[in-house]
Amino acid sequence: MTNTTISVHLDINGRHHDLALEPRVTLLDALRDRLGLTGTKKGCDHGQCGACTVHVDGERVLACLTLAAQVEGRAVTTIEGLAREGETHPVQAAFLEQDAFQCGYCTPGQIMSAVACIREGHAGSDEEIREYMAGNLCRCGAYPHIVSAVRQAAQEAAS
Amino acid sequence: MRDFDYIRPATIPDAVAAAAQPGSAYLAGGTNLLDLMKGGITSPERIVDITRLPELDRVEELPEGGLRIGALVRNADLAHDPSFAKAYPAVAEALLSGASAQLRNAATVGGNLLQRTRCSYFYDTASPCNRREPGSGCSALHGENRLHAVLGWSEACIATHPSDFCVPLVALDAVVEIEGKDGRRHVTLEEFHRLPGQTPQRETVLEPGDLIVAVRLPAEAASFAANARYLKVRERTSYAFAVVSAAAALTVEGGRIRAARLALGGVAAKPWRARAAEALLIGAPAEEASFLRAADAALAEATPSGDNAFKIELARRIVVRALTSALAGTPALMPALPASPFSNIPGARHDA
Numbered sequence: 001m002t003n004t005t006i007s008v009h010l011d012i013n014g015r016h017h018d019l020a021l022e023p024r025v026t027l028l029d030a031l032r033d034r035l036g037l038t039g040t041k042k043g044c045d046h047g048q049c050g051a052c053t054v055h056v057d058g059e060r061v062l063a064c065l066t067l068a069a070q071v072e073g074r075a076v077t078t079i080e081g082l083a084r085e086g087e088t089h090p091v092q093a094a095f096l097e098q099d100a101f102q103c104g105y106c107t108p109g110q111i112m113s114a115v116a117c118i119r120e121g122h123a124g125s126d127e128e129i130r131e132y133m134a135g136n137l138c139r140c141g142a143y144p145h146i147v148s149a150v151r152q153a154a155q156e157a158a159s
Numbered sequence: 160m161r162d163f164d165y166i167r168p169a170t171i172p173d174a175v176a177a178a179a180q181p182g183s184a185y186l187a188g189g190t191n192l193l194d195l196m197k198g199g200i201t202s203p204e205r206i207v208d209i210t211r212l213p214e215l216d217r218v219e220e221l222p223e224g225g226l227r228i229g230a231l232v233r234n235a236d237l238a239h240d241p242s243f244a245k246a247y248p249a250v251a252e253a254l255l256s257g258a259s260a261q262l263r264n265a266a267t268v269g270g271n272l273l274q275r276t277r278c279s280y281f282y283d284t285a286s287p288c289n290r291r292e293p294g295s296g297c298s299a300l301h302g303e304n305r306l307h308a309v310l311g312w313s314e315a316c317i318a319t320h321p322s323d324f325c326v327p328l329v330a331l332d333a334v335v336e337i338e339g340k341d342g343r344r345h346v347t348l349e350e351f352h353r354l355p356g357q358t359p360q361r362e363t364v365l366e367p368g369d370l371i372v373a374v375r376l377p378a379e380a381a382s383f384a385a386n387a388r389y390l391k392v393r394e395r396t397s398y399a400f401a402v403v404s405a406a407a408a409l410t411v412e413g414g415r416i417r418a419a420r421l422a423l424g425g426v427a428a429k430p431w432r433a434r435a436a437e438a439l440l441i442g443a444p445a446e447e448a449s450f451l452r453a454a455d456a457a458l459a460e461a462t463p464s465g466d467n468a469f470k471i472e473l474a475r476r477i478v479v480r481a482l483t484s485a486l487a488g489t490p491a492l493m494p495a496l497p498a499s500p501f502s503n504i505p506g507a508r509h510d511a
Contacts, residue, residue: 006165023165046194059264065193069165127495134397135259
């Protein structure tokens with residue numbers, strides 16, 4: 001052990017940040033504690049619940065199992081980066097229309113996962129949506145409405 | 160998590176030199192390692208981040224036939240590669256039955272081989288565990304052990320290897336390509352993982368600094384493409400480790416089995432190649448009676464390590480089911496629920 005912090009350059013939602021971080025800082029903790037981006041939630045912090053789902057270079061990953069240093073030079077998108085010029089993202093709008101949440105804690109992760117699920121082409125049937133959204137747990141049990149929201153957003157994206 | 164030095168080497172020799180020093184660990188996808196570090200199950204002093212190393216994220220056809228899969232190829236990329244899924248459908252199905260979409264986007268080929276057991280006592284630093292702390296004892300032996308090993312276990316450790324990916328790989332004679340201090344060497348996947356014996360802490364043949372650079376599939380592996388399945392019994396529909404799984408691959412001519420491959424997951428500390436069962440299948444009629452005999456042979460040496468005798472009968476049945484599914488033919492479409500014994504109906508996707 002020699003160094004205590006390393007300098008890490010992060011690209012979050014198109015904005016650039018230069019941070020001095022201990023190497024052990026996860027992307028999740030950097031987002032929440034250093035950058036004030038608390039939309040990405042800490043659920044289990046062990047890669048089991050999906051609440052911390054973000055996109056790295058356009059693909060969904062878990063921020064709790066990613067070191068901040070690992071995403072240096074890669075484009076990170078969080079829930080705060082989805083809306084464009086004040087307009088909710090179509091998946092956000094579908095979650096509102098379908099009432100796809102109760103307490104809301106898992107919702108940012110669900111939405112980030114759903115955006116990727118649709119983009120990947122894995123929202124072709126309810127069975128496929130359930131399988132490809134399996135990494136996002138909802139303790140309130142809002143699953144039927146979540147599936148409806150993903151289905152609606154996928155149909156809108158296809159039309 | 161204990162803090163550590165973070166190194167991002169630019170070349171493979173630099174990585175091997177850095178990781179050969181005591182207290183070092185390679186970091187790739189991080190999906191298992193970072194979790195283990197958070198819990199204090201492992202506490203490396205030096206993390207060697209290999210994710211920017213060149214050329215390890217490629218899939219290449221070998222001139223002599225077969226495929227070379229770079230160690231940093233991500234699980235999702237491999238499973239969704241249409242030509243890979245067509246040639247090695249059971250491998251693609253196993254990959255898609257593991258973890259979640261987010262984890263498959265991070266987890267790598269090399270990391271999958273090196274993931275640690277999910278035995279809950281291994282993860283609980285307050286409990287004795289010979290695998291985590293040699294000589295401390297095995298808490299699982301007289302604890303919660305209904306999901307533990309029924310083959311190849313010892314009194315020192317009854318944990319299982321959790322990989323899905325490794326099960327069809329070992330059935331298809333995959334070879335691990337390793338770069339070490341003394342150059343490059345090849346080890347079959349069957350020999351790569353070790354059974355616990357009296358040294359469960361030694362999980363693989365890797366020496367300090369050794370880096371998995373690729374996994375190779377020999378040319379013959381693609382000859383099973385028309386009749387290959389992976390089936391996995393889980394305690395919930397998806398996003399769970401296998402209670403028991405099986406990879407089965409056949410070639411059939413005139414109603415007789417010309418070649419057969421069979422391996423089991425969730426039953427031992429390594430992906431379990433069932434060679435005695437394969438020997439019985441070769442030349443036998445392609446029918447259920449042959450599969451039942453093969454299942455008996457595959458589990459002939461099995462013994463419960465605790466409250467898990469049910470896994471032996473479950474494994475027999477999943478072997479028969481996997482062989483029956485393989486004989487019926489690889490589905491033209493990847494099932495919407497990959498590897499589920501409850502969903503043999505092909506889903507909406509044509510590749511993966």
